[in-house]
Amino acid sequence: MPTARRATSFDVAKMAGVSRTTVSFVLNDVKGFNISLETRQKVLEAAERLGYVPDASAQALVSRRTRALGLVMTRSPHYISTDAFLPRIIAGLMDVVKERKLRLLIESVDMEHQDRAYLELARAKHIDGMLLLTPRIDDVGLRKLEQVDMPTVIMGELVGTNLYSVDIDNCLAAKKGVQYLLQLGHRQIACITNAPPSYSAAADRVSGYKEALTSAGIAPDDSLIRYADFDPQSGYKQMKSLLAQKQKFTAIFIASDNVAMGAFAALHETGIRVPEDISVLGFDDIPWAEYSNPPLTTIRLNAQELARKACFVLTDLLEGKDVPQKRQILDTELVIRKSCASLTNS
Amino acid sequence: MPTARRATSFDVAKMAGVSRTTVSFVLNDVKGFNISLETRQKVLEAAERLGYVPDASAQALVSRRTRALGLVMTRSPHYISTDAFLPRIIAGLMDVVKERKLRLLIESVDMEHQDRAYLELARAKHIDGMLLLTPRIDDVGLRKLEQVDMPTVIMGELVGTNLYSVDIDNCLAAKKGVQYLLQLGHRQIACITNAPPSYSAAADRVSGYKEALTSAGIAPDDSLIRYADFDPQSGYKQMKSLLAQKQKFTAIFIASDNVAMGAFAALHETGIRVPEDISVLGFDDIPWAEYSNPPLTTIRLNAQELARKACFVLTDLLEGKDVPQKRQILDTELVIRKSCASLTNS
DNA sequence: TATTTTTACTAACACGTGTTAGCAAGGACA
DNA sequence: TGTCCTTGCTAACACGTGTTAGTAAAAATA
Numbered sequence: 191m192p193t194a195r196r197a198t199s200f201d202v203a204k205m206a207g208v209s210r211t212t213v214s215f216v217l218n219d220v221k222g223f224n225i226s227l228e229t230r231q232k233v234l235e236a237a238e239r240l241g242y243v244p245d246a247s248a249q250a251l252v253s254r255r256t257r258a259l260g261l262v263m264t265r266s267p268h269y270i271s272t273d274a275f276l277p278r279i280i281a282g283l284m285d286v287v288k289e290r291k292l293r294l295l296i297e298s299v300d301m302e303h304q305d306r307a308y309l310e311l312a313r314a315k316h317i318d319g320m321l322l323l324t325p326r327i328d329d330v331g332l333r334k335l336e337q338v339d340m341p342t343v344i345m346g347e348l349v350g351t352n353l354y355s356v357d358i359d360n361c362l363a364a365k366k367g368v369q370y371l372l373q374l375g376h377r378q379i380a381c382i383t384n385a386p387p388s389y390s391a392a393a394d395r396v397s398g399y400k401e402a403l404t405s406a407g408i409a410p411d412d413s414l415i416r417y418a419d420f421d422p423q424s425g426y427k428q429m430k431s432l433l434a435q436k437q438k439f440t441a442i443f444i445a446s447d448n449v450a451m452g453a454f455a456a457l458h459e460t461g462i463r464v465p466e467d468i469s470v471l472g473f474d475d476i477p478w479a480e481y482s483n484p485p486l487t488t489i490r491l492n493a494q495e496l497a498r499k500a501c502f503v504l505t506d507l508l509e510g511k512d513v514p515q516k517r518q519i520l521d522t523e524l525v526i527r528k529s530c531a532s533l534t535n536s
Numbered sequence: 537m538p539t540a541r542r543a544t545s546f547d548v549a550k551m552a553g554v555s556r557t558t559v560s561f562v563l564n565d566v567k568g569f570n571i572s573l574e575t576r577q578k579v580l581e582a583a584e585r586l587g588y589v590p591d592a593s594a595q596a597l598v599s600r601r602t603r604a605l606g607l608v609m610t611r612s613p614h615y616i617s618t619d620a621f622l623p624r625i626i627a628g629l630m631d632v633v634k635e636r637k638l639r640l641l642i643e644s645v646d647m648e649h650q651d652r653a654y655l656e657l658a659r660a661k662h663i664d665g666m667l668l669l670t671p672r673i674d675d676v677g678l679r680k681l682e683q684v685d686m687p688t689v690i691m692g693e694l695v696g697t698n699l700y701s702v703d704i705d706n707c708l709a710a711k712k713g714v715q716y717l718l719q720l721g722h723r724q725i726a727c728i729t730n731a732p733p734s735y736s737a738a739a740d741r742v743s744g745y746k747e748a749l750t751s752a753g754i755a756p757d758d759s760l761i762r763y764a765d766f767d768p769q770s771g772y773k774q775m776k777s778l779l780a781q782k783q784k785f786t787a788i789f790i791a792s793d794n795v796a797m798g799a800f801a802a803l804h805e806t807g808i809r810v811p812e813d814i815s816v817l818g819f820d821d822i823p824w825a826e827y828s829n830p831p832l833t834t835i836r837l838n839a840q841e842l843a844r845k846a847c848f849v850l851t852d853l854l855e856g857k858d859v860p861q862k863r864q865i866l867d868t869e870l871v872i873r874k875s876c877a878s879l880t881n882s
Numbered sequence: 883t884a885t886t887t888t889t890a891c892t893a894a895c896a897c898g899t900g901t902t903a904g905c906a907a908g909g910a911c912a
Numbered sequence: 913t914g915t916c917c918t919t920g921c922t923a924a925c926a927c928g929t930g931t932t933a934g935t936a937a938a939a940a941t942a
Contacts, residue, residue, distance in 0.1 A: 196659060198928060209892045214930060224889050243659035247596035248928035251897050256593065258641070258662075271627035271840055272823045274620075281617035284644050293662060295604070296640045298630050313542060313589035316604075316639060422827045455827040477618045481768045481801040483829045494617055544898060555922045560900060570919050594898035597927050887940065895932085902925085910917075 197240035205236040213237070217244075250315075258293040259283070259504060260317035262308075264326060265298055272421040274448040274476040275493055279323065279345070282497025290505050305334055312338040319504045321345060321497075322353075326388050341507040343500045347390045354507070356500040356518045358491055360391050363522040364398025365405075367471050367489045368443050370524055372406050375533035376441035376469060379403065380414040382428045382453060384446030384473065387417060395445040395473065413437050418449040425452030433460055440533055441469035447476040447488055454482060465531035475525055485527035496520055543586035551582040559583070563590075596661075604639040605629070605850060606663035608654075610672060611644055618767040620794040620822040621839055625669065625691070628843025636851050638664075651680055658684040665850045667691060667843075668699075672734050687853040689846045693736045700853070702846040702864045704837055706737050709868040710744025711751075713817050713835045714789050716870055718752050721879035722787035722815060725749065726760040728774045728799060730792030730819065733763060741791040741819065759783050764795040771798030779806055786879055787815035793822040793834055800828060811877035821871055831873035842866055 199217075203210040208229060215223050216233040236242075250256040261283060263270065270276065280294075287294045295317055299307040311317070312335070319341040322332070335342055336351060344355040371379055381399050385392040400410040414437060416428035425444065432439070433456065444450040450472040457464055464470050464484055472479055472488030479486040499518060506513050545563075549556040554575060561569050562579040582588075596602040607629060609616065616622065626640075633640045641663055645653040657663070658681070665687040668678070681688055682697060690701040717725055727745050731738040746756040760783060762774035771790065778785070779802065790796040796818040803810055810816050810830055818825055818834035825832040845864060852859050 196661075200928080210929085211892055211894095211931080212890090215891090218930080220931090223891080226890065229890080241655065241659065243656050245597070245928050246660040246662045247593045247602060248897090249930080250593035251591070251597055251899090251928080252930050254897075267627040267631050267840075270630065271624040273623045274824075276623045276626065277619045278617040280622070280642065281613040284616065284642070285613050288644070294642045296626065296630070296642055298634070309587065310589050313587065314592040315542075316592045422823060426827065451824050451827045454829065455831065458829045477768060478620075478797050478824055481772065481797045483800065483804045485801065494613075546898080556899085557901080557922055557924095558920090561921090564900080566901090569921085572920065575920080591898050594927090595900080597898080597929090598900050600927075883942100885940100885942070887938105889938075890936095892935080893933090896930090898927105900926090903923090905922080906920095908917105908919080910915100912913100912915080 196245075197242045199242065199244065201240055202233065202236045202242050205240065206232040208233060254315075255318050255508075256293075256316060257291070258295050258317045259287060259501070260295045260297050260311065260320045261323065262297045262299060262311070262320050263323045264301070264332075265324070266300055267298070269420050270298060272423075272448070274478070275474070278477075278493035279497045282494035283321065283501050285494075286498055286501035286505065292505070308332065308335050309338060312340040319343070319508050321500055321504060322348075324385075324389060324391065326390075341504060343504045343507070345496055345500045347394075349390060352516065354503055354513065354516055356496055356503060356520065358496070358520050358522050360394035361398040361401065363489050363491075364395040364443065364445065364473070365402045366398075366522075367473070367524060368399050368402035369406075370526075371441045371443065371469060371471055371530065372402060374441070374469065374530060377408060377533075378414070378439040378441070379408075380416075380432055380439040380442040382416045382418050382425060382432070382442065382444045382449060384418060384449055385420055392417070392445065399443055399445075411437070414439055418444075418446065418452075420446070420448065422448060422452030422455070425449035426456045427452070429453035429456035433457075433462075439468070441471070441530070443471045443473075445473045447472040447474040447479045447486060450486060450488075451478070451482065465529050469530040469533075471530055479525075480527070482529075484529050487527045487530045488525055490523045490525045492520065542591075543588045545588065545590065547586055548579065548582045548588050551586065552578040554579060600661075601664050601854075602639075602662060603637070604641050604663045605633060605847070606641045606643050606657065606666045607669065608643045608645060608657070608666055609669045610647070610650070610678075611670070612646055613644070615766050616644060618794070620824070621820070624823075624839035625843045628840035629667065629847050631840075632844055632847035632851065638851070650678070654678065654681050655684060658686040665689070665854050667846055667850060668694075670731075670735060670737065672736075687850060689850045689853070691842055691846045693740075695736060698862065700849055700859065700862055702842055702849060702866065704842070704866050704868050706740035707744040707747065709835050709837075710741040710789070710791065710819070711748045712744075712868075713819070713870060714745050714748035715752075716872075717787045717789065717815060717817055717876065718748060720787070720815065720876060723754060723879075724760070724785040724787070725754075726762075726778055726785040726788040728762045728764050728771060728778070728788065728790045728795060730764060730795055731766055738763070738791065745789055745791075757783070760785055764790075764792065764798075766792070766794065768794060768798030768801070771795035772802045773798070775799035775802035779803075779808075785814070787817070787876065789817045789819075791819045793818040793820040793825045793832060796832060796834075797824070797828065811875050815876040815879075817876055825871075826873070828875075830875050833873045833876045834871050836869045836871045838866065 199213045203213045322344045383392045403410045418424040472486045475488045475490035545559045549559045668690045729738045749756045764770040818832045821834045821836035
């Protein structure tokens with residue numbers, strides 16, 4: 191006896207003694223057709239007994255909708271593995287995706303095959319819409335995306351495109367954070383970014399940092415700025431580099447908690463106390479920020495909410511709803527813990 | 537002028553002046569049919585010019601393969617968001633998936649709808665195979681999975697099933713770790729788990745902890761054991777609970793670095809120094825372990841490699857290759873940093 | 883009774899692909 | 913000349929579903 195094959199809608203029809211069309215009408219609850227209660231129940235019962243589940247590929251083929259969204263990251267596996275952000279993004283997306291009975295596909299696009307990758311993903315119609323995570327300013331293939339007919343929402347920003355996006359105001363958030371440091375009396379404030387300047391979020395956070403300084407009558411000093419590369423390791427390295435030079439500073443704005451973790455280690459290792467010797471301000475509020483030593487004062491970015499919002503925009507677009515705002519901005523919040531202290535004049 | 541429709545293989549055939557069958561033969565490089573070089577080139581050129589990409593749904597329908605793997609987690613969104621493990625798992629999977637030209641689907645199954653969820657996922661044929669992450673011992677729906685015909689590989693362990701799995705020896709790893717603490721002279725050693733005892737990994741790590749103690753002639757004391765719940769917060773709470781009681785200890789084995797982060801905070805807050813007052817041993821070696829204060833001595837679990845291995849097993853199964861070993865065990869490694877010190881007799 | 887309307891369905895096509903079976907033309911061989 | 917084989921292709925079916933157009937029977941209306 192061979193293993194029982196998967197039941198198709200034909201099997202259900204046969205068992206219920208009706209046509210396949212009727213089965214489809216009943217199970218999809220199609221309006222405008224009169225199906226007797228008796229028939230309806232026969233169909234439902236047969237479907238239940240056979241454990242019938244419609245074939246997703248067949249449905250996708252005929253309806254031209256896969257009911258799947260794609261989370262696309264322009265990153266290499268190494269950067270994915272150390273991304274403290276990703277779990278919350280996924281949790282947020284999963285939340286909405288489950289509610290709307292969709293599925294989530296994860297895709298990473300490496301720099302070399304950008305242009306082809308996006309097009310093929312769209313053309314093969316694996317997904318109905320795309321959610322883009324941290325695109326680079328110089329992402330060439332991305333611009334081709336506007337040509338292809340695929341709804342896309344960016345979590346972050348891509349200047350010069352007209353795609354939908356959900357983001358925070360990186361510049362303003364950084365500015366407010368640095369203003370807090372200024373308010374504590376700090377005048378020599380260093381900065382380590384979250385990423386290379388080709389990432390727009392990194393560039394914007396540096397802008398905010400500089401704006402705050404300028405507003406306070408302090409000339410930004412490029413020798414106090416370092417560019418990290420997402421992971422703690424790069425934070426460690428850049429902090430070491432800052433400490434090695436003559437230029438002194440009493441506070442530092444590190445535009446990523448993940449990077450800050452590495453920087454903390456460099457400070458501890460050098461015997462510098464936080465916040466007594468140097469105040470540290472982070473960015474993101476990753477789950478571990480609260481538990482670092484000392485607990486990290488940081489700018490909270492609600493990643494889960496950002497993902498949820500982006501996902502809502504995308505699903506609304508797919509359902510044909512009108513989404514008036516091309517760009518939505520989420521609020522950030524300064525979370526004051528123990529890594530920043532007011533500057534006691536020495 | 538309407539937007540140009542997606543090109544189908546029919547369009548390619550028309551442009552090349554051949555039949556659709558020929559197009560299929562050429563593009564899929566089917567052996568055993570003689571296609572002239574001239575025709576072959578005409579087809580390839582037409583496909584290129586039209587930007588033809590085969591429709592994934594149609595291919596899936598006819599070939600009965602979606603070329604997608606599913607990463608399935610039995611967790612609620614909250615636990616996903618604080619999972620320090622997930623990025624490395626995803627990075628590992630992505631690595632293999634890209635190489636084998638597959639796609640990755642992420643699915644979370646909540647406890648209530650377990651039984652239906654697995655079946656529907658399998659029956660709808662969204663995916664060709666499943667990768668299961670940290671299943672619970674009491675995962676009822678999972679056992680039904682053996683009935684349905686879907687290749688499955690577990691990252692972790694599920695006792696009492698015959699499914700393929702890739703895992704570490706949790707018991708042995710924990711035992712070796714605790715033996716290191718014993719070797720440093722500690723006799724009163726507490727334990728905080730990574731998860732509730734219904735998770736097999738948690739249960740096994742506790743077993744290893746107890747075995748080490750017993751082997752050293754020390755009777756395990758249940759009042760020194762606490763069960764955490766994946767996140768740092770639970771670690772903080774359980775450490776507080778341990779510190780609040782009379783029972784003293786000079787070292788603690790915390791079966792998850794993520795949980796250990798919270799426990800560290802509780803220790804710092806109470807003014808207890810690590811490792812001078814209490815030695816702390818972690819488990820997992822998450823990216824942040826190296827950068828904590830002090831750097832965490834821990835048992836390394838190579839999550840990315842585990843994911844890669846699991847993915848290889850699954851893809852081999854899908855390609856019909858014979859996989860002799862039902863259960864593969866990865867090595868772990870004790871990474872000695874600065875959070876454990878030898879006990880100086882007071 | 884003859885005609886229209888309503889009820890409760892079904893036949894048949896479309897979606898875009900992979901694949902089996904077959905066909906025409908041309909050369910090789912008896 | 914007739915048969916067989918090779919070369920180079922194509923017609924047609926299958927995959928499992930959603931949906932439009934249509935139909936037979938019953939009920940309502942004229």
